[in-house]
Amino acid sequence: MLNTYNYNELSREALNQLMLRNTDPAHTIQETVESIIQSVRNNGDTALFDFTEQFDKVKLEKLYIEEDEIQSLASGIGREQQRALEIAFNNIYKFHQQQLRKEKKIDTMQGVTCWREARPIERVGLYVPGGSAVLPSTFLMLGVPARIAGCKEIVVCCPPQVNGLINGYIAYCAYLLKIKRIYLIGGAQAIGAMAYGTATVPKVDKIFGPGNQFVTKAKTIVQATTNTAIDMPAGPSEVLIIADKTSNPIYVAADLLAQAEHGKDSQAVLVSDSKSMIEQVNEELAKQVEVLPRVEIAKSAIANSYALFCHDLTEAMSFSNAYAPEHLILALDDWRSVVNKITNAGSVFLGHLTPESVGDYASGTNHTLPTSAYAKAYAGVSVDSFIKKITFQHITPVGIKQIGPTVEILAELEGLHAHKNAVTVRLNNKEA
Template identity: 45%
Template structure:
């Protein structure tokens, strides 16, 4: 099912590593999402109820999850799941709380003091997909750093099922991280509601979380219009694997499959310097493990058809192309993996060796799984505590400090032709207050 390229020429590299672009009907999708956004802006809760009935096949009278709903969620999930949430929470919190530090006041020159203050974003919103893959882990990945950052006004939106309920695991995880305001609303309409606010759902300043093409398009439109900020542009899930003879074919095959079950449009590449015999072992394992899976086979099959195995002559060539790709997830499964890891400059999150699968980072190793896709890792980072704060700079300057700076400022402002800037300095030095 996978395309294989053996020692391709550099002229074909660009074609081989190109991401699949689904341009067909993009304008239709944008028009539809714009209609949803505008209707929510104009009609508020009434539009939300209409769209929930249309897309989720359920009538919702009250979008806010009640305390009773939260309490019932605990009885609907297993004790084993609760324990797993507890362990994942502990590890994610441990990793993220080390990102918090207090900045010092700096005397940059005599009498000139500068510093920064870290301020939590006041109002934030999380979007958590439900359906066949309720992403309870994303509740932890967003909620933990958001709470550590000190964000006080946090809301969460997730689509209801046909009984008008949010998946109990999502509710339990939300309660575990102390997110109290959860709303039964999904799709582009949820993003519009968080951006503009309605009678039931408050507006926020920044929206975080993954979603389908409707959700992604809504986030991008509202961000481009300056209505709300978003975490990062989003695309289909991605994994790139770099391997040599030390990589276990069973593990490599399992990594390819685990990423392919996310989405039919998942971006999956395996770079290797191994011979065709090793590649054949990977393909045999892929087939064997594929038929042992019970769920999501159609998604996996479609995803694997777009996937590629690329055999190159050296790991240097592999890493050169990987840095051009800037993948969401990068597995370096080869000898001296730490050596090659030091040469990575573009990736969302990197996993080293035979025993560091992407699944560990997706759930419980501690790092965040909300990461840049589609090459955005060239200039975006994954979610961290910093994603939930802003930095305000301060300065306090004495008269002596201003005297020391005055000549420099006068020359620079004069060169730019901004004479009033000069005067704002000089007037303070010529007159006593």
């Protein structure tokens, strides 16, 4: 099932090539996305109606649904499903609420006080995917920290179903999050609408949410061409599992397939110091994949994936840090000895009883994470993603006398005499 490579037999160039994913070498995705975004910018709502009919096969009468329709759809799901979404909501809320902390004021010198205060981003856009799988969990992962941060306006875009509405589970999440309008827009056109604004869709200050390669490309384009920021490049999903002879091949195969069923462009990588374990996992993959409803998608993703045999766990961790996975599973008895070696990963799952699925849904951590090695520089979504931290400072008469001469010297050595003078006039003011 998984093509297997030997870490020590691969050149540096071959390893780098093996780690590539979510690429667009012919720039076909970029050209398509640029065309979509330009059309939305020029034609606004008309383009959104047209793209929805073209891509989602739905002819809409309006681009959104409001509170009464959302409540009607939400009430149509079973109590068991409502309760599961409520538990996930509560756990996500508990975890993220602790991230909003007030910082202390610091006296850097006598009479010189500095501090930071958090302010919410005023208008944020949440993209909730709805392609091959509808993801209410993503709605919670984005909406909960946005609510905790105190964002004044939360704009939500989600592709419509064939009936021109949204999934009942998405609607129930909207109810939990107190969201009263959802825009029925998907793909790159949703990103363009939130970046530029249309007659119907408000322009936002920052866009959040994962998506396919088209959505990811759209986010990077609007970040470069507008004053709208993005959370991170979060494209096709991926998992890297480090296993050894203590691992359970049934669990490992199940975790690989859990990632593979996301989409054909997902990637599931197994890294192990045990050839026997790789063989056992492959046997399990062949058994388990056949009973999945999304078997063809999972098979395509597995064909896009691989196993890597390493001499030991030190080599395995070296590869993992270079790959910088969105999800990292340490399927080991002795995971504690490896944790401190992790430098690059979006979210980490420790031991045999911690599948990635728990983080995807209900443990409380956020599942909107950097992909394609962006975990080397980005963290996953958190409350911090929805706030700005503004610095403040206040200087007393004692303080300006303490720090003033230092600033005068530094300004003069940089040749910025107006900077120096702004301090000098205060030092020379006997009434200050």
